[in-house]
Amino acid sequence: MRIVVATAGTPFVRGGAEVLADELLNALRQAGHTADLVTIPFNANDPEEIPDQMLACRLMKLREIHATPVDRLIALKFPAYLIPHPKKVVWLMHQHRAAYDLWNSPFGGMRNSPRGALVRDIIQRGDQQLGSEAQAIFTISQNVTRRLREFSEIESEPLYHPPAHAAEFFCAETVEDYFFFPSRLSPAKRQELVLEALALTQHPVRVKFAGLADSPPYRERLVKRARELKIEKRVEWLDFVSDVEKRELYARALGIVFPPFDEDYGYVTLEGMLAAKAVITCDDSGGPLEFITPGETGLVAQPEPASLAAAMDKLWQDRALAKRCGVEGRRQYERLNLSWSAVVRTLLR
Numbered sequence: 262m263r264i265v266v267a268t269a270g271t272p273f274v275r276g277g278a279e280v281l282a283d284e285l286l287n288a289l290r291q292a293g294h295t296a297d298l299v300t301i302p303f304n305a306n307d308p309e310e311i312p313d314q315m316l317a318c319r320l321m322k323l324r325e326i327h328a329t330p331v332d333r334l335i336a337l338k339f340p341a342y343l344i345p346h347p348k349k350v351v352w353l354m355h356q357h358r359a360a361y362d363l364w365n366s367p368f369g370g371m372r373n374s375p376r377g378a379l380v381r382d383i384i385q386r387g388d389q390q391l392g393s394e395a396q397a398i399f400t401i402s403q404n405v406t407r408r409l410r411e412f413s414e415i416e417s418e419p420l421y422h423p424p425a426h427a428a429e430f431f432c433a434e435t436v437e438d439y440f441f442f443p444s445r446l447s448p449a450k451r452q453e454l455v456l457e458a459l460a461l462t463q464h465p466v467r468v469k470f471a472g473l474a475d476s477p478p479y480r481e482r483l484v485k486r487a488r489e490l491k492i493e494k495r496v497e498w499l500d501f502v503s504d505v506e507k508r509e510l511y512a513r514a515l516g517i518v519f520p521p522f523d524e525d526y527g528y529v530t531l532e533g534m535l536a537a538k539a540v541i542t543c544d545d546s547g548g549p550l551e552f553i554t555p556g557e558t559g560l561v562a563q564p565e566p567a568s569l570a571a572a573m574d575k576l577w578q579d580r581a582l583a584k585r586c587g588v589e590g591r592r593q594y595e596r597l598n599l600s601w602s603a604v605v606r607t608l609l610r
Contacts, residue, residue: 262332262609264289264296265323267341268354269303274475276445277528278354280425281401282337285352288601294609299323301341305359308374311340312383318343335608342395343387350608351391352420353400353409355525360384361412368449368522388413399608402526404547420607423599424528426504430535432587433512436580439467439497440541440573441514443507443529446474450521451543451564452483458569460490464577466570468518471499471507511536516576516583520562520569523547534558534594539586541572552597558590 266289268282282298289296303314318340323331324347334349336342339357342349360381363369371377391398392415399420400406406417424430444450452470459466474480480498487493502510511517517533520543527548533540534552540559542549553559562572576583 262294263329264294264333264335265299265331266296266335267299267344268337269301269339269341271303278338281354284425284601288605292605303340308371308380309376311380315340315343315387319345333609342391345394349395351395351398352608353398353405353417355405356388357384362408362523391415402548403551405525420604421597421599422601422604424531427535430508430532431512432537436515437513439469439514440516440518441469441510442518443471445472446480446483453486454520454564454566454569455518456483456487456490456492457566458573459492459495461566461570462574464574465495466573466577467495469497469499469510471502471510473501511538514538516541519549520564521546524549531594534590537587537591539576539583540590541576558586558593
């Protein structure tokens with residue numbers, strides 16, 4: 262089949278969504294299909310420009326390329342999933358959350374725009390077309406399926422997938438005294454919450470952060486906050502690390518800290534399980550909760566500094582518990598039987 266994978270991306274920003282698109286493209290090609298990626302430039306900083314970007318997608322014609330039909334369009338993100346095609350399948354990473362669950366949260370921003378309410382209405386009406394236009398709708402997690410049903414009354418099927426280079430994760434024989442938090446630096450990932458928790462720990466807990474910031478001022482804010490809390494010597498800002506370096510950091514960590522707000526899926530959770538590491542998350546972190554069983558594969562804290570500090574102290578002090586949770590996490594990952602070949606079969610069935 263000739264397949265177009267359509268997604269949206271912000272220039273100079275790379276995260277899990279970009280990794281997923283690349284991995285899907287590779288899986289389709291390995292399955293013998295001719296596949297290519299179409300990335301729609303998307304900038305959400307000015308909400309009033311979003312309707313124009315939606316219109317651009319609606320006007321895009323991808324039914325055929327050079328007089329040769331495109332057999333399937335697999336759409337991943339807003340507004341790319343608005344591109345029309347007679348054989349469109351949606352594998353939804355998430356809707357434009359600022360118009361839905363983030364509307365009243367500090368992580369959205371659209372509400373503060375002069376015409377934010379109007380733009381939100383346009384987005385929500387546009388999304389209603391998904392149910393009638395798509396041959397099938399899948400999501401990357403139960404959490405995304407829940408949101409789509411709750412906000413748009415559209416049913417979908419969760420379809421899990423493995424992280425990139427899953428077979429290359431490992432657990433080192435000797436662990437070191439640090440928790441690892443690999444994620445881009447962003448308010449919704451809540452690195453600042455981890456800093457505030459560190460200031461309350463009873464043990465000399467250390468955290469290594471790996472990932473670039475959405476914006477340089479936000480990184481500066483985090484560094485300043487660590488200094489204000491007098492914990493700067495217990496924090497490392499590694500910024501960009503290669504995939505090989507990242508797997509090494511996973512392997513040697515005592516555990517993984519990943520407390521984002523209502524994450525869609527959360528590669529960090531699955532990568533931690535692959536590395537046989539206990540994962541600490543929060544009870545409002547969304548996607549990670551689909552994989553973490555409290556006390557068995559990790560710990561679940563409340564999203565406030567004292568509770569998160571207590572969870573970090575517990576694993577820091579009880580190394581046997583940390584090891585048991587990591588081992589069970591790896592076993593649970595194996596039981597999930599995640600594979601890209603299964604994803605491809607499902608999307609093309």
